[in-house]
Amino acid sequence: MRSKSEIEAVAPSHDETRQLLLEAAGEVFAEAGFRNATVREICRRAGANIAAVNYHFGDKEQLYSEVLRYSHGKMLEKYPALLGLPAEAPPEKKLHAFVLSLLLRIFDTGPTSWHGRLMAREMIEPTAALDSLVEERIRPMSIQLGQIVGEILNRPPTDEGVRMCAFSVVSQCTFYKHCSPVMERLFPKQPDMDPVAIGHIADHVTKFSLAALKSFVEKKR
Amino acid sequence: MRSKSEIEAVAPSHDETRQLLLEAAGEVFAEAGFRNATVREICRRAGANIAAVNYHFGDKEQLYSEVLRYSHGKMLEKYPALLGLPAEAPPEKKLHAFVLSLLLRIFDTGPTSWHGRLMAREMIEPTAALDSLVEERIRPMSIQLGQIVGEILNRPPTDEGVRMCAFSVVSQCTFYKHCSPVMERLFPKQPDMDPVAIGHIADHVTKFSLAALKSFVEKKR
DNA sequence: TGACGTGTCAAACAAATGTTTGAATCTTGT
DNA sequence: ACAAGATTCAAACATTTGTTTGACACGTCA
Numbered sequence: 001m002r003s004k005s006e007i008e009a010v011a012p013s014h015d016e017t018r019q020l021l022l023e024a025a026g027e028v029f030a031e032a033g034f035r036n037a038t039v040r041e042i043c044r045r046a047g048a049n050i051a052a053v054n055y056h057f058g059d060k061e062q063l064y065s066e067v068l069r070y071s072h073g074k075m076l077e078k079y080p081a082l083l084g085l086p087a088e089a090p091p092e093k094k095l096h097a098f099v100l101s102l103l104l105r106i107f108d109t110g111p112t113s114w115h116g117r118l119m120a121r122e123m124i125e126p127t128a129a130l131d132s133l134v135e136e137r138i139r140p141m142s143i144q145l146g147q148i149v150g151e152i153l154n155r156p157p158t159d160e161g162v163r164m165c166a167f168s169v170v171s172q173c174t175f176y177k178h179c180s181p182v183m184e185r186l187f188p189k190q191p192d193m194d195p196v197a198i199g200h201i202a203d204h205v206t207k208f209s210l211a212a213l214k215s216f217v218e219k220k221r
Numbered sequence: 222m223r224s225k226s227e228i229e230a231v232a233p234s235h236d237e238t239r240q241l242l243l244e245a246a247g248e249v250f251a252e253a254g255f256r257n258a259t260v261r262e263i264c265r266r267a268g269a270n271i272a273a274v275n276y277h278f279g280d281k282e283q284l285y286s287e288v289l290r291y292s293h294g295k296m297l298e299k300y301p302a303l304l305g306l307p308a309e310a311p312p313e314k315k316l317h318a319f320v321l322s323l324l325l326r327i328f329d330t331g332p333t334s335w336h337g338r339l340m341a342r343e344m345i346e347p348t349a350a351l352d353s354l355v356e357e358r359i360r361p362m363s364i365q366l367g368q369i370v371g372e373i374l375n376r377p378p379t380d381e382g383v384r385m386c387a388f389s390v391v392s393q394c395t396f397y398k399h400c401s402p403v404m405e406r407l408f409p410k411q412p413d414m415d416p417v418a419i420g421h422i423a424d425h426v427t428k429f430s431l432a433a434l435k436s437f438v439e440k441k442r
Numbered sequence: 443t444g445a446c447g448t449g450t451c452a453a454a455c456a457a458a459t460g461t462t463t464g465a466a467t468c469t470t471g472t
Numbered sequence: 473a474c475a476a477g478a479t480t481c482a483a484a485c486a487t488t489t490g491t492t493t494g495a496c497a498c499g500t501c502a
Contacts, residue, residue, distance in 0.1 A: 017479080033346065036256050039460060049481055054461065056479090124345050125254065126402040134406040142407055163408075164422075168393050168429045171400075175392030178399050181347040185355040186363055187384075201385075208389045211436035212429040238449080260490060270451050275491065277449090 018056045020046040023111065025067045030114030033121050034064050065129040068122065071115045072137050075105040078112075081144055091151040092210060095169070098145055099209075100202035102173045107193040120177050145170060152213050165213060172205045239277045241267040244332065246288045251335030254342050255285050286350040289343065292336045293358050296326040299333075302365055312372040313431060316390070319366055320430075321423035323394045328414040341398050366391060373434050386434055393426045 024045035146157035245266035327337035367378035
């Protein structure tokens with residue numbers, strides 16, 4: 001009769017294989033993208049048999065869908081959209097919280113550090129999963145940012161100018177992940193994206209954006 | 222004895238096969254990315270035999286390298302970095318020209334319309350070609366933007382604050398391509414990226430950025 | 443005309459990949 | 473202990489892909 005730890009080391013049991021596959025798939029999909037990720041590599045990392053993907057998820061595509069859903073859920077759990085700020089907080093504070101939480105999600109370290117990279121890939125090469133992801137996760141965030149910007153500009157969130165400004169804000173956040181291979185080559189001495197650096201960028205993006213937004217308010221009076 | 226146009230319709234000649242491969246490869250690589258693009262599809266579109274890629278370019282990877290070099294060169298030819306503005310022009314005008322030319326390159330229509338998409342892909346999934354592309358093309362542009370921003374802020378281009386602000390400017394431009402699948406789903410009624418829309422975005426990005434930059438000047442005195 | 447170099451071709455090759463299959467093993471409940 | 477369902481396994485399958493190969497066609501030059 002082997003001890004519990006020996007059993008775990010030898011063979012995963014119950015829903016554990018499913019979870020191991022999810023985690024391993026996240027990594028591999030982030031590194032290689034959907035098409036280039038191989039079921040064999042995912043199963044190798046998960047310590048599972050090749051047929052496990054079909055058994056637990058149906059096929060590779062459904063595994064991918066599950067991974068997207070899972071990772072986005074995990075990230076929003078860890079870093080809620082406004083990091084716990086109440087709706088009545090000043091819009092400037094809310095903008096900073098929105099920016100910081102987005103950056104934290106993108107540059108998360110630890111078991112789900114592949115999230116940011118996976119999202120960046122999905123943007124460039126959308127799969128069938130993007131439709132539901134946009135509706136479930138991205139649109140709510142887009143609406144929220146629109147409300148914050150609209151509050152600062154004292155305009156409805158659906159206003160064209162509000163929308164353009166919201167794009168100007170969110171683009172500054174996503175940039176650091178999308179262009180990181182170029183950035184690493186342009187500025188090899190830039191420090192790692194640790195929480196201090198992330199906070200610094202969030203401060204800059206907020207400051208830059210607020211200054212710009214304030215000028216849009218003045219112009220419109 | 223067939224006429225000239227009949228010969229062209231039947232079989233490409235001289236360096237024409239090489240050129241057809243370059244163009245077709247640009248399209249396919251932009252659509253599918255380097256790894257997923259197949260030599261068979263490229264040759265099918267070019268009307269060439271499978272072995273032509275190895276004959277003219279050595280292998281798939283060298284073809285890709287050539288395509289990147291070719292397309293970037295074509296774009297800079299068509300839309301020079303400052304669209305012909307002299308170095309003594311006001312920095313505000315130079316900033317607008319930089320932004321507009323970058324957007325025009327990214328959203329070019331016509332035979333090399335795949336350029337923007339190809340560049341977005343290369344950012345996310347760098348190949349060996351990115352190193353030389355960064356040195357030959359991207360770094361000069363980065364230096365130029367640093368100079369423009371430095372001129373506005375009255376600081377050296379290598380200043381940390383100048384660099385952060387330059388990122389804030391360029392990120393607003395690349396965003397529209399990187400996130401276009403999401404944007405199409407969030408706002409399905411947005412108009413196409415015609416020259417009018419591109420000009421509108423360039424105006425907005427310049428205005429937003431100038432307002433922000435002006436506030437950085439004031440703070441530093 | 444013959445030699446040489448360039449360019450094209452179809453077939454072959456070796457490797458990789460997601461999915462399927464039937465057998466074996468494990469787990470749970472009676 | 474046995475039955476039933478769940479889970480895992482190795483092998484097989486069918487398809488795809490970049491590269492190679494040797495033959496052929498074409499153009500140029502002495």
